Amino acid sequence: MKKFLTGNEAVARGAYESGVTYAAAYPGTPSTEILENIALYKEDIVAEWAPNEKVALESAFGASIAGARSLAAMKHVGVNVAADPLFTLGYTGVTGGLVLVSADDPGCHSSQNEQDNRYYAKFAKMACIEPSDSQESLDFVKEAYRISEEFDVAVLFRMTTRVCHSKGLVEEGVREEFEIIPYVKQPKKYIVAPANARLLHPVVEDRLKKLEAYSNNTFLNRIEWNDSKIGIVTSGVAYTYAKEVFGDNANYLKIGFSYPLPMDKIKEFAGRVETLYVIEELEPFMEEQMKVNGIQCIGKDKIPNVGELNPDIIAHALLGKEIETVKVDESKIVGRPPTLCAGCPHRGFFYQLSKKKNVMITGDIGCYTLGSAEPLNAIDTVICMGASISMGHGAQKAFAKNGVDIRVVSVIGDSTFMHTGINSLIDVAYNKGNTVNVILDNRITAMTGHQQNPGTGFTVQGEPTNQINFENLVEAIGIKHVVTVNPLKLDEVDKALEDAFNFDGPSVIITRWPCALKKYSQQDIEEFGPISSKCHVVEDKCKGCRICTKTGCPSISFDVTKKKAFIDPNQCVGCEVCLQSCPFDAIEKVGEK
Amino acid sequence: MAEVKNILLSGVGGQGIILASKILATGLINAGYDVKMSEVHGMAQRGGSVTTQVRFGDKVYSPIIGKGQADILVSFETMETSRWLDFVKPDGKVVINDYRLASAPILIGTSNYPEGVIEFVKEQIDDTIVLNAAELANKLGNIKTMNVIIVGALIKALELEEIDWDQVIKETVKAKFVDMNIEALKLGMNQVK
Numbered sequence: 001m002k003k004f005l006t007g008n009e010a011v012a013r014g015a016y017e018s019g020v021t022y023a024a025a026y027p028g029t030p031s032t033e034i035l036e037n038i039a040l041y042k043e044d045i046v047a048e049w050a051p052n053e054k055v056a057l058e059s060a061f062g063a064s065i066a067g068a069r070s071l072a073a074m075k076h077v078g079v080n081v082a083a084d085p086l087f088t089l090g091y092t093g094v095t096g097g098l099v100l101v102s103a104d105d106p107g108c109h110s111s112q113n114e115q116d117n118r119y120y121a122k123f124a125k126m127a128c129i130e131p132s133d134s135q136e137s138l139d140f141v142k143e144a145y146r147i148s149e150e151f152d153v154a155v156l157f158r159m160t161t162r163v164c165h166s167k168g169l170v171e172e173g174v175r176e177e178f179e180i181i182p183y184v185k186q187p188k189k190y191i192v193a194p195a196n197a198r199l200l201h202p203v204v205e206d207r208l209k210k211l212e213a214y215s216n217n218t219f220l221n222r223i224e225w226n227d228s229k230i231g232i233v234t235s236g237v238a239y240t241y242a243k244e245v246f247g248d249n250a251n252y253l254k255i256g257f258s259y260p261l262p263m264d265k266i267k268e269f270a271g272r273v274e275t276l277y278v279i280e281e282l283e284p285f286m287e288e289q290m291k292v293n294g295i296q297c298i299g300k301d302k303i304p305n306v307g308e309l310n311p312d313i314i315a316h317a318l319l320g321k322e323i324e325t326v327k328v329d330e331s332k333i334v335g336r337p338p339t340l341c342a343g344c345p346h347r348g349f350f351y352q353l354s355k356k357k358n359v360m361i362t363g364d365i366g367c368y369t370l371g372s373a374e375p376l377n378a379i380d381t382v383i384c385m386g387a388s389i390s391m392g393h394g395a396q397k398a399f400a401k402n403g404v405d406i407r408v409v410s411v412i413g414d415s416t417f418m419h420t421g422i423n424s425l426i427d428v429a430y431n432k433g434n435t436v437n438v439i440l441d442n443r444i445t446a447m448t449g450h451q452q453n454p455g456t457g458f459t460v461q462g463e464p465t466n467q468i469n470f471e472n473l474v475e476a477i478g479i480k481h482v483v484t485v486n487p488l489k490l491d492e493v494d495k496a497l498e499d500a501f502n503f504d505g506p507s508v509i510i511t512r513w514p515c516a517l518k519k520y521s522q523q524d525i526e527e528f529g530p531i532s533s534k535c536h537v538v539e540d541k542c543k544g545c546r547i548c549t550k551t552g553c554p555s556i557s558f559d560v561t562k563k564k565a566f567i568d569p570n571q572c573v574g575c576e577v578c579l580q581s582c583p584f585d586a587i588e589k590v591g592e593k
Numbered sequence: 594m595a596e597v598k599n600i601l602l603s604g605v606g607g608q609g610i611i612l613a614s615k616i617l618a619t620g621l622i623n624a625g626y627d628v629k630m631s632e633v634h635g636m637a638q639r640g641g642s643v644t645t646q647v648r649f650g651d652k653v654y655s656p657i658i659g660k661g662q663a664d665i666l667v668s669f670e671t672m673e674t675s676r677w678l679d680f681v682k683p684d685g686k687v688v689i690n691d692y693r694l695a696s697a698p699i700l701i702g703t704s705n706y707p708e709g710v711i712e713f714v715k716e717q718i719d720d721t722i723v724l725n726a727a728e729l730a731n732k733l734g735n736i737k738t739m740n741v742i743i744v745g746a747l748i749k750a751l752e753l754e755e756i757d758w759d760q761v762i763k764e765t766v767k768a769k770f771v772d773m774n775i776e777a778l779k780l781g782m783n784q785v786k
């Protein structure tokens with residue numbers, strides 16, 4: 001029976017059926033569920049959350065050198081972090097098959113940019129495969145492992161949000177056990193000292209030629225002939241959009257193996273049609289290469305390279321089709337941005353921080369990025385993971401050197417700190433910085449849907465493991481002023497901030513309280529106790545000052561007619577931040593007093 | 594050949610839209626359709642606006658649709674209907690849950706919850722069905738059945754009652770909630786004439 005799977009689930013299944021025995025990843029939407037699903041094959045595959053993507057790729061590479069089939073998965077920007085090993089992996093090749101899944105996010109559904117990672121394959125001189133749906137996600141992974149070993153090349157398996165997170169019917173197969181390749185030392189291949197690297201480069205160029213020959217013959221690149229003068233070269237999810245728009249009224253060259261491109265096949269296809277379109281999402285990756293090869297085609301001059309595509313965008317761009325829609329009344333739409341949840345431990349901290357004057361706040365990526373939004377407005381910059389601490393350090397040095405009296409606070413989540421923030425904090429300590437660094441430890445990787453990390457004490461497969469002690473860690477780095485606080489206690493937070501500002505030298509504040517949505521572990525129950533009763537507004541005491549709404553808690557609303565605040569008991573978890581914010585003691589715990 | 598039908602579900606993170614679409618998709622698959630379903634994860638749990646799309650027919654290629662393409666828009670929250678209204682075909686249908694969830698700008702008082710949404714939608718789309726699933730769910734004794742009640746209305750609006758939905762509920766929800774959800778589904782179906 002067919003299964004209804006997301007692309008991510010299908011990739012996991014494909015890895016299982018290919019006999020993979022090692023997989024590592026760092027979470028990141030839309031890639032996260034790949035490793036989560038691989039982890040379900042507990043008996044057959046070692047699955048691990050790595051602290052960052054570079055580590056994930058390197059450990060998968062190690063497993064490949066050891067002779068096993070391995071996989072690393074990450075979101076598109078994660079490949080930037082893993083780029084260093086990636087480029088040299090392009091030279092060395094592999095032993096056991098190695099697949100790097102890159103999940104790109106056209107449209108920036110949950111990302112800071114919409115880079116097109118197919119360019120990485122070309123740049124790092126490795127093979128690129130692009131599935132269009134869930135069935136292909138499974139089938140192509142299997143072919144990816146075959147190619148990886150046949151051509152001694154790592155494969156960049158490029159997915160996009162709509163392939164990762166759309167479900168379709170999938171025919172599963174069975175697992176083929178992969179016999180580990182016996183280990184032999186291969187210093188000329190795996191020690192990339194300059195003398196060897198120089199020798200490897202021509203080998204890579206030769207490999208690319210062989211891969212191009214394969215590309216011209218593989219079933220991954222297939223032609224669908226119909227009775228039409230239009231030809232369409234397309235890949236990934238864009239193929240499904242093209243099929244919706246053109247149906248049988250065009251011929252298709254569907255590219256599943258997009259680097260190296262099957263240039264001979266494309267030329268032949270182009271020669272047999274009158275009009276040639278290239279329909280690809282994001283950048284003109286195929287189009288540029290086709291044009292360099294003298295193939296005339298219509299692509300990005302008509303189809304946008306900004307945002308994600310859909311069938312209508314293509315119908316409009318290429319056929320001038322106008323879709324009839326009903327009227328929309330903008331006055332009946334109010335924005336619904338994501339917010340920190342009711343009871344989120346980040347709220348108490350940001351509420352208190354937002355009151356500080358004369359500070360620059362460098363932020364980072366995670367749920368706490370929402371501390372930048374109204375009404376907290378407590379973050380000034382967010383760029384990439386780990387950057388808060390290093391950018392803050394540079395800014396503080398620049399302020400000091402140029403006589404500017406502004407203090408810098410850098411805020412970073414627990415998972416993000418271990419991802420790359422830790423290097424930045426070493427920089428701060430080593431170069432005698434003077435920033436206030438706050439590790440927002442909510443005991444989980446929340447933003448991406450609650451993954452375990454080295455600070456939580458559990459592995460991806462749910463087994464207890466070593467737990468990082470942040471205090472000891474930052475002290476070992478050389479930070480002298482370290483304090484841990486409960487972020488829901490506003491006076492504790494305030495004192496910690498003031499003490500840190502008054503301390504001459506870099507400091508670390510660790511806020512420690514579990515994410516409001518976290519399922520408590522036994523350790524959490526012991527440390528953080530039972531969840532307390534909810535809060536409510538005592539209407540007689542409420543003066544209608546609205547200060548409690550400044551906490552930005554989604555369970556608090558203000559009744560304009562009554563001029564009173566109201567706490568929705570269905571949402572409140574009793575964190576007491578609003579209770580502490582109220583200057584008139586008008587918020588109390590339900591059942592107390 | 595069955596023409597591909599497009600369903601757009603909209604609402605707010607935490608309203609159970611993912612389960613609702615799962616129930617729907619399972620029923621359609623059991624009935625022998627090709628089905629594609631698209632959801633966007635990520636910010637969904639943080640109270641943001643959420644949609645999923647379900648497409649079914651003999652052969653479905655694209656997992657998503659653009660504006661003016663939905664045969665039916667099912668909105669779990671009133672204001673969200675306005676946000677996604679232009680995705681509905683002008684001769685399509687709308688199912689609105691008469692249920693308000695204030696978003697952040699409304700909570701902090703920089704905007705007001707828009708009035709007249711339902712009336713406006715009715716002016717645009719003749720075939721608009723309004724139900725109060727929260728009230729019905731409370732009558733059933735569990736507010737959490739709201740999403741399944743809405744699925745019931747959707748099933749009826751799309752004339753898919755022939756499918757064995759009791760079986761689908763058994764496949765998709767925990768054993769101890771099966772009876773309640775079967776009842777919820779029926780309740781939702783009865784809301785549509």
Ligand SMILES: Cc1ncc(C[n+]2csc(CCOP(=O)(O)OP(=O)(O)O)c2C)c(N)n1
Pocket residue numbers: 026027028029053075077078081365366367368385412413414415416417440442444445446447448
């Ligand atoms: C290089 C890179 N990898 C992964 C991500 C995806 N990502 C965004 S936030 C986040 C986790 C944040 O977790 P944490 O720092 O613990 O903060 P929390 O969300 O728990 O507050 C991840 C993995 C990313 N944006 N960039």
